[in-house]
Amino acid sequence: QVQLVESGGGSAQAGGSLRLSCAASGRTFSGYTMGWFRQAPGKEREFVGASSRNGGSTYYAESVKGRFTISRDNAKNTVTLQMNSLKPEDTAVYYCAARLLFYTTDPGSYQYWGQGTQVTVSS
Numbered sequence: 001q002v003q004l005v006e007s008g009g010g011s012a013q014a015g016g017s018l019r020l021s022c023a024a025s026g027r028t029f030s031g032y033t034m035g036w037f038r039q040a041p042g043k044e045r046e047f048v049g050a051s052s053r054n055g056g057s058t059y060y061a062e063s064v065k066g067r068f069t070i071s072r073d074n075a076k077n078t079v080t081l082q083m084n085s086l087k088p089e090d091t092a093v094y095y096c097a098a099r100l101l102f103y104t105t106d107p108g109s110y111q112y113w114g115q116g117t118q119v120t121v122s123s
Helices: none
Strands: 004-007 012-014 020-023 033-039 044-051 059-060 070-071 078-083 092-099 118-123
Touching: 004 092, 020 033, 020 092, 020 118, 033 070, 033 078, 044 070, 044 078, 059 070, 078 092
Parallel strands: 012 118
Antiparallel strands: 004 020, 020 078, 033 044, 033 092, 044 059, 070 078, 092 118
């Protein structure tokens, strides 16, 4: 089992940056694909990006490609989401999630979730 805790959310102006972190418990962190999702008020939870188990491959939604970067440190059981060139439409609660198999954009396929952290971008 994996427990996930996000941190680093907050407020930023459009064009600014924020860095989210997700700390995982358990000794098998390297066995999980890690995903980032977000959910804005009144909208469905959507895929932001994911990291393969060894961090060698990353995948991004088109809406964040070129602006967001995912990295992970399996020795520290952490995965981060660096968000640059933020836009007001990036405002949402951001979640990290873990799954045992290859990455997918379907949030229903991830077995473990953090509690979420709010990101607010003002224009």
